[in-house]
Amino acid sequence: MKTPIHVTSEIGKLDVVMLKRPGAEVENFTPEMMPRLLFDDIPYLPVAQQEHDHFASTLRDNDVEVLYLEQLAAEALDAGGEAVKDAFLVQMLAESGYAAGILHHVLKDYLLSMTTQEMVIKIMAGVRKNELDFVPLDLVSAAEEQDYPFFMDPMPNLYFTRDPAASIGDGLSINHMTFPARQRESLFMETIINHHPRFADQGVNVWRDRNQTTRIEGGDELVLSDTVIAIGVSERTSANAIEDIARNLFAKDSGFEKVLAIRIPHNHAMMHLDTVFTMINTDQFTVHPGILGEGGQIDTWTITLGNDGELHLEHDRDLKRVLKQALNLDDLDLIPTGGGDPLIADREQWNDGSNTLAIAPGVVVTYNRNYVSNQVLREHGLKVLEVLSSELSRGRGGPRCMSMPLVREDL
């Protein structure tokens, strides 16, 4: 059966992708809230939307079917019926701090007074206290910061559809994310997989669900081939989660036989592996020179299933050697962000210069602002499709972060 999720590489011709058009959530907050919401600035929404539409039309022009998270979520809830919508709301409210109590009921009634699509958009955008004709007088509310403007926080990072879930082979991981600002996001994807007619009962495997305590995010999950995935050991993805998903992939007949764990610095600029390293052709990768130590060294562990049924880990510090072995390549081209100039590399990495989205082998979508890295990619023979990036980049994610491939052609 052809499954609605099928991704056996980072670079196979992209057929179907899921995006989220930035909505009110990307400007519905104060500067004070930015660090907690993992944003470095407040985007100008109309321009962010224009830029995102340009990104989507670049993909459509290259024969990619573009689906939208916000639409799929509403369709899934409608297809599921009253009970599914109710259960979704109960869970979303619980995860927003309202498992019970008067505010649980007030917020639920408010959200249910809308159409399903309006409700989904409202949950994403956040619910401000001044929207409701209700002043809570209970003890829990009294203990809260009275001036705090929200009952339910906005989810500005939703347009980075890459992270709450990751397509791997004929399935996906639905992720338990690291920071509270993003943890509710994966509930939308779980709802879509379970109830949207395009995905429900269509043989989609969930390799790892969101009801886990260990942390993993899609920006750290790279499908290098139909047998190998790379996972960043990062600020957002823990070693325990990597071992857990490796065990599941090996046990569940996924086709994957090798997991390369790659340790990257743990900081906001390099929060995921795909902010510093992406695959762009059968033998070409972008890499931010700042993650490599002396002589291009970086800690990697190749994880396989040992004959004893336990995970077997092999440590190596030579990234090139590890990739060549795992992918059976004689040589490969690690293309440095910013052409290797440390200042340009740091500047362009900050604006997602390493975060390329391959839509076919050797064809990548990048932000236009990273003109040095883009030129270097062209010099290495890549076809580079540039998209607009003044406002979208303020959320600290690039074209790979803003896209969740659902179907790619096999290589």
Ligand SMILES: NC(=O)NCCC[C@H](N)C(=O)O
């Ligand atoms: N895959 C990615 O690197 N996604 C970018 C996520 C940016 C977002 N502001 C975050 O900190 O989670």
